[in-house]
Amino acid sequence: MDDPQIEGIIRAIRLADRAGANRIVDAWAADSSYESAVLHLLTPALETFGELWANSGGESSLAQGYVASKIAEDILAKVLEERQRSHAEAPATKGPVVIGNVQDDYHPLGRRMITAFLRFSGWEVHDLGVDVSPREFLNKAEAVGARVIGASAMMYTTAKNIQALRDEIERRGLTGRVQLAVGGAVFKLRPELVEAYGGDGTAASALNAVVLFEDLWNRSLAFTAGTAHAERP
Amino acid sequence: MTQADPPVVCIACSIFQREIQHLIQVKAWDVPCRFLGSMLHLEPARLEERLEVSLEGAHREGRRIVLAYGDCCPRMEDLGGGEAVSRTQGINCCEILLGREAYRAMRKEGAFFLLPEWAVHWKRVFKDSLGLEGINARTFMQEMHTRLVYLDTGLVPVPQAELDEIAAYSGLPLEILPTSLDHLQASLKAAITRVSGHE
Numbered sequence: 469m470d471d472p473q474i475e476g477i478i479r480a481i482r483l484a485d486r487a488g489a490n491r492i493v494d495a496w497a498a499d500s501s502y503e504s505a506v507l508h509l510l511t512p513a514l515e516t517f518g519e520l521w522a523n524s525g526g527e528s529s530l531a532q533g534y535v536a537s538k539i540a541e542d543i544l545a546k547v548l549e550e551r552q553r554s555h556a557e558a559p560a561t562k563g564p565v566v567i568g569n570v571q572d573d574y575h576p577l578g579r580r581m582i583t584a585f586l587r588f589s590g591w592e593v594h595d596l597g598v599d600v601s602p603r604e605f606l607n608k609a610e611a612v613g614a615r616v617i618g619a620s621a622m623m624y625t626t627a628k629n630i631q632a633l634r635d636e637i638e639r640r641g642l643t644g645r646v647q648l649a650v651g652g653a654v655f656k657l658r659p660e661l662v663e664a665y666g667g668d669g670t671a672a673s674a675l676n677a678v679v680l681f682e683d684l685w686n687r688s689l690a691f692t693a694g695t696a697h698a699e700r701p
Numbered sequence: 702m703t704q705a706d707p708p709v710v711c712i713a714c715s716i717f718q719r720e721i722q723h724l725i726q727v728k729a730w731d732v733p734c735r736f737l738g739s740m741l742h743l744e745p746a747r748l749e750e751r752l753e754v755s756l757e758g759a760h761r762e763g764r765r766i767v768l769a770y771g772d773c774c775p776r777m778e779d780l781g782g783g784e785a786v787s788r789t790q791g792i793n794c795c796e797i798l799l800g801r802e803a804y805r806a807m808r809k810e811g812a813f814f815l816l817p818e819w820a821v822h823w824k825r826v827f828k829d830s831l832g833l834e835g836i837n838a839r840t841f842m843q844e845m846h847t848r849l850v851y852l853d854t855g856l857v858p859v860p861q862a863e864l865d866e867i868a869a870y871s872g873l874p875l876e877i878l879p880t881s882l883d884h885l886q887a888s889l890k891a892a893i894t895r896v897s898g899h900e
Contacts, residue, residue, distance in 0.1 A: 623775075
């Protein structure tokens with residue numbers, strides 16, 4: 469990574485210096501635009517930080533992850549303001565997707581980081597918060613036409629509730645059409661639980677979740693296209 | 702429990718140490734206890750190692766085991782579900798003390814719970830381990846929670862100075878909640894019934 473501004477943003481994240489990262493992006497945007505800053509500075513910085521986080525073996529702190537997500541939110545807000553001022557047309561939104569902590573799980577940070585990064589990447593996200601029942605997940609997914617549900621669970625005890633979410637997807641006949649992304653500390657430490665509890669995929673970090681959601685969205689589209697083809701007389 | 706039954710030992714988080722020792726003192730609990738430091742919660746892998754060593758030691762002694770812990774590390778279910786082991790029901794120490802309904806209700810309201818041992822060591826938890834300082838600490842805590850709730854089991858003086866520091870650090874209002882040991886006692890008794898078949 470040779471770009472001093474990108475390195476500066478990564479350094480600011482590692483120091484949990486939200487204001488410092490914003491100053492670097494603001495300086496870039498003053499000569500260019502926030503849209504451009506997202507493409508040339510922030511996205512590569514966050515991707516690099518995401519890799520460092522995923523491979524850190526627990527050395528990265530909660531504060532660093534939190535600040536990274538806040539920086540993404542800050543810059544997204546500036547991009548939206550910029551578009552409004554210039555009356556620029558917003559790029560097509562991806563999704564919608566539904567996100568939440570599973571029933572009995574009250575650890576919101578990872579979920580909120582993923583919401584921030586998904587929205588930053590242009591996804592329409594319906595964030596249901598903590599302690600979400602399978603019925604609430606599926607009611608929202610059906611209401612908005614979501615093809616991906618993201619379910620977060622921090623501990624083994626609450627991760628078991630993801631099975632109930634999988635059962636609800638199957639009960640409603642939505643297997644394949646609705647893909648289930650699962651995440652949380654327990655899945656990093658025990659990846660075998662993803663499949664065991666009916667998840668369709670997981671990501672090593674909140675930033676990697678964006679790639680996961682793209683993949684699962686495409687899987688859903690392929691499933692429904694395949695189903696429609698099979699049903700043709 | 703008959704004389705022929707294997708003896709029981711309790712392996713507990715030190716977050717409960719004063720409370721369990723009080724129950725022993727008032728003769729509401731008579732199982733010997735071994736305590737592991739509550740700060741191990743910040744290092745789940747190390748906590749697992751220490752628990753495995755403790756459990757192996759107790760097994761070698763031919764004991765049945767009550768594990769007074771929440772779901773505090775990724776393999777806790779395996780450790781707590783082993784032969785001759787029964788863990789207290791509850792996702793964490795706060796639920797074990799408050800009972801499931803009260804815990805869930807307050808968590809949904811955004812309560813952040815503090816117990817005596819962690820209140821005294823708050824800087825080690827929040828600053829050293831989580832890396833939260835200054836404005837980041839305040840924005841994080843206020844985004845994730847609505848208030849601090851100190852669970853006062855009445856066995857030590859309320860650490861008011863430390864609680865005031867945490868309130869200033871987080872920008873959250875503080876509530877001191879008198880908390881009985883009824884739920885803890887019930888949870889321990891239920892665990893010993895499961896592991897021994899007797900109360």
